[in-house]
Amino acid sequence: MPPADNQGSFLNRISIRRNQFSVVEAVNDQELEDLELLQKHVADRFSELLTTNDDSPAEEKSVRPGLQSIAWLRNLLDLFLSCEAEFKTVLIAGRDPSQFSKPPLDRLIPDLLERSVKALDVCNAITHGIDLIQHWQKLAQIVVTALRQSPVGEGQIRRAQKALTTLLTSMFFDDKENTNANFHLKWTDRTRSFGRRFSGAAALHGKDRSSGNNFRSFSWSVAKSWSAAKQIQNMTTNLVAPRGADASGPAVPVYIMNTILVFVMWALVAAIPCQERNGLSTHFQTPRQLGWAQPIISLQDKIGEDWKKKEKKGTLGLLEELQKMEKVANSLAEFTCSFGSPLDNEKAAEVEAQVAEMEEICRRMEEGLAPLQQQVREVFHRIVRSRSEILDVVDQITKISAPAPVSF
Template sequence: MPSNDNQVPSSSFASFGRSLFGRREQVHSVEANHESIPLNLEFKSFQDTVTDKFHGLSEVSDDELLSMEWMGKLLDAFISCHEEFRAILLNHKEDLSKPPMDQWTKEFFERLVKALDICNASRDGIEKIRSWQKLLEIVVCALGSQQRALGEGQFRRARKALMDLALAMIDEKESGSAFSHRNRSFGRHNSSKDPRSAGHNRSRSWSVSRTWSASKQLQAIANNLVPPRGNEITATDGLALPVFTMSFVLLFVLWAIVAAIPCQDRGLNISFSVLRQYSWGIPLISLHERIIEESKKRERRNSNGLMKEIYQLEKCSRHLTDLVDSVQFPLKEEQKMDVENILKELAVVCKAFQEGLDPLERQVREVFRKIVTCRADGLE
């Protein structure tokens, strides 16, 4: 799908800071200057749901942030908020086509269409991780056998798999590999056991050009996403407020997905425009700042993704590659211990991928379906 290159109006999170988080109970769900505007209890309940969901997500430790488990909770939060929001749309569908609500409705559904590209790109990103996982398992199998002493043959096999892994990850970062040529449909599964063939065994029911950019797609979704003014809230009987809230939740969740999972032309330089007066904005501000800090701390702006398990994979494979390249035979006891320790870390990463990738993919699929369903409701 073509990307919109328009930029988002610049507005930094820096002026808000984490100190605002302590004022959560003092912040209302409507603009402070328009507290006299009556807010439908259904709308207020939705604002509270969003606040509670993302407040819980923002309370995790730095070690948990951006892990596959946390990503799963993020997508669950989105699905929960989306279901409540969809009920609001269905309950007020006769108002969606009335000015000025019709423009808010139109822009929201346009963002939903753009979001589908990112869902597909992240789905392919998960498939890339699976290909890395298979190469990692070869390394663990080659060096992890307890039935015989480690010899040159096992190290040659491990070195070959590590080189293939390094090349695969470089390809994803710099050339996009075969995955950038065409995205796979959500309705098909790749049955090939060869990780290198994954990019060539795809449904052609969905395509993304080689120039498609996740960063630009996020910018297109964020374009013109500004809070409703008081007169707009009044003119729409408050309905513009939940539409703006869900639009921003959609943008943030997609931004976090692109930050964590390998996507074509990733980028975190998206600017958000959100006011302190929204209680749900405070945990989102906190999460945005923490993710940005994490990307700077790891100095991985051009990495495959900020997902915790990807970072562990990169770190362990790099250390093991250095060790494999420096060993001399027969192995010294100290070298054996180093290999064993790194293999234990790699085994943990492999297990995390084995247990976490399938559930994460199912959740991405579910987000995709929810978006399609909501878009279909809009067309009706």
């Protein structure tokens, strides 16, 4: 994936236009043009994200990633980095710093800075979630290696069973809400059909259950009371579209950036295992009359509906590769439980196809998770750097407006 071209045509056009106007001429018109370019770019980039494999013509199926896949999330983070660079140019470059101390920026900038701090916590949680997925990928790879042997014997089946037991148990203990008694009963009922036949069946309720908890303790470094869903909800506080005179001023780019920031963090939490995601489907509302926001609203609707379906089942989340891994792992677990009876050609071909599918999932994770995690870190550092740059402007205003010391 090519890095975001933060010095591309958008910024160049802004620079050219600023050179074409004299300082005395319509500054407001210039700001409106810059804002119009930002809104168009946001709309175009999110429209690209909205078109996924599910909607694509057959000839484009191999090119466009599915919604909430690893590749799609990487495109989303690339979009964030690009839009964030353009937002800073519109907000800061060529603007009189004194505007930061006047309405509406004097109120909006502190909100943006506070929202950025909350986003940093989400980035940390997502980084740990990717660590956990990488462990699941390694367990799935063990299953693939064991069942790829020819012929498959009792030793390979036991190895695959152990890896599948640990994988499925760990998957169902990924969220804080999944540790309550009701969910444990649901999980026990679901696994009883094949758990009894595991050679290590007791491990599901003993040793391997603690193994699942060990995965949680290894991954989650945030406080036990921390909630990804509540963090997202807190980020939506005071997120109100500008009205009246503010609807065409500097409040607009701040609102656009806030909306993008919240949406990106919300989409990441919906896809990647995070602590306490219960209630995440109650996402923020964006006014439908805003032209640039239409593709964002469509994505919200799609992801929100998918999340509601998944949340009712108590499953992992929306990452495409994880959903497929869970489905194939359960099917292979059923197969390893019944191993020993003769396999007809149809069943053998089905198992071989499932192993091949799991192998493909592992390959996509192997290739995509490390770059995705690196992008999350890049987003983290970009937010920190931009926050510092805005604070520098605020500090300059404070120093200028401070009364001169009185000498005696």
